[in-house]
Each structure stands twice: as C-alpha cells, then as structure tokens.
Amino acid sequence: MKLSLILVSTLFFASVSAFPQTSDDELKLGVAAYKESRYEEAAHHFEKATELDPGNINAHLYLATTYVSQYIPGVDSDDNKEMAEQAIVQYRKVLDLNANNEQKVNSAKGIAYLYLNMKSWDEARKSYQMASDLDPNDPEPYYSMGVIDWTRCYQPRMEARARLGLRPDEHLNSKHPEQKKVCDELQALNWSVIEDGIDKLDKAIQLRPDYDDAMAYMNLMYRERADLECEDAAARSRDLKTADDWVDKAMATKKAKAERESVAK
Numbered sequence: 001m002k003l004s005l006i007l008v009s010t011l012f013f014a015s016v017s018a019f020p021q022t023s024d025d026e027l028k029l030g031v032a033a034y035k036e037s038r039y040e041e042a043a044h045h046f047e048k049a050t051e052l053d054p055g056n057i058n059a060h061l062y063l064a065t066t067y068v069s070q071y072i073p074g075v076d077s078d079d080n081k082e083m084a085e086q087a088i089v090q091y092r093k094v095l096d097l098n099a100n101n102e103q104k105v106n107s108a109k110g111i112a113y114l115y116l117n118m119k120s121w122d123e124a125r126k127s128y129q130m131a132s133d134l135d136p137n138d139p140e141p142y143y144s145m146g147v148i149d150w151t152r153c154y155q156p157r158m159e160a161r162a163r164l165g166l167r168p169d170e171h172l173n174s175k176h177p178e179q180k181k182v183c184d185e186l187q188a189l190n191w192s193v194i195e196d197g198i199d200k201l202d203k204a205i206q207l208r209p210d211y212d213d214a215m216a217y218m219n220l221m222y223r224e225r226a227d228l229e230c231e232d233a234a235a236r237s238r239d240l241k242t243a244d245d246w247v248d249k250a251m252a253t254k255k256a257k258a259e260r261e262s263v264a265k
Helices: 002-018 023-035 039-052 057-070 078-096 101-117 121-134 139-164 177-207 212-227 233-264
Strands: none
Touching (some): 057 078, 057 101, 078 101, 101 121, 101 139, 139 177
C-alpha cells in the first residue's frame, strides 16, 4: 500500500512539473520547441500561454509566427488557408492589445503578408497601409503596396491584350475602334492605380536609395502606363524611356551592392 501511494504521489508531482501552470513557463517551452522546428508542439504551448494570460502580447505574436511557419504560400488548400487565418486572428489580437509600436508594425506586416499570398489584394493593401501609418520611415510597406498595384493592373491588361490577339511588341492603338474601347476601359480601371503605384515605389526609393527591387517594379509600372497611352505616342515613348532608365538604375544598384558585399568579405 505504501509503495502504491509513493508511486501515485511521484507520478502526480511529475505530471505537475511536466505541465507548467504559468503563461511565461508555457512561453519558454514554446520558444524551445519552435527553435527545434517542432511547430505543432510550439503552437500548443503558445496557445496555452494565451489561455493562461490573454493579455500576453508575446504569446499571441509567437503563436502567430508559429502558424505562419506552417503556412505554405501558393498552396490553395483548406488546411493551409485555415493556418493563415489562425495567424491573422493572433496578429489582430496584438493590434487590439496595448502593444508597442514595433509589435503593431510587425503584426500589420504579418497580416499583409498572408493576405498578399492569398491574393486578397484589398486586405493586404489595407494592412500594409496600416504598417506604413505606424512607421512612415519604413520603405517596405510602400514597396509592397506598389507591387500590389502593379499586380492588380497587369493581369486585366494582359487578358485584354490576349483577347485582341496583340503581339508582345504591339501597343493598344486608338485608331482601331476595338482597341480604343479596350484602352478606354483599362484607363478607367487602372490609371489611378498605376499612378498610386508609381508614387508608392518612389517613396520606397526615397527612403532606401539602393532599393533595387523597387526600381525594378518602377520599370514595370511605367510599362503599364505606356501601354495605356493609346492616343499619345510621344507620352508612350517617354514612359518607355523612363522604364528603361529604371532598368539601368536597378542593374547598376545591384552591381554596386554586389561589389560592396564582395569587398566586405
């Protein structure tokens, strides 16, 4: 009987020590599991941490990060979408809590990243705008909004060109009634988006003068605008020249960065 009581007592205390009762303890176990890429285990501990202390901002952030680590961009399955949505829920809780500015920026960016990969352009852009409002000196949200603007313009334009049977080197021509109609529709749909994209990319480059990725997209944005200059060949030529200039700047910037990195090594 005594031996049985000792065994039961030992097992009881062992179980208590194996399952911490504080949010911080669960947080530490979650971090340890995450570092070893045991994401499901890490998520379990972070979930427990948020249950024990709903106001633990780091627990919500770490839980969101763990979900993101299990999310696979481009995979359109229900389980994958659910993983993204669970992460978004946690990021939104951080935004609702008394988080510091950095935590809010990271949460807004996290939400935007997930919506971007799910092709929810409006929601992604809204979250990048939030991140930009929280930290106006960060060039990355401006760049990301520029990329979204280009993505929203490019697809409908290419679909319209395909319907018209235009070759890659052909531009929409207002002298052809059908092409003029398509051009007018695309201008109404895309022109303000293109202008906004150029403005956002310009802000990104102002904040980070060697932002070669932003320069590359600036080239693409000007090519979008050039194809909609259906009635003004001179304006189209200027836009194409500007696009080519941005290609040259991007290439030169990449080369300069590579040279600096080579010297640093």
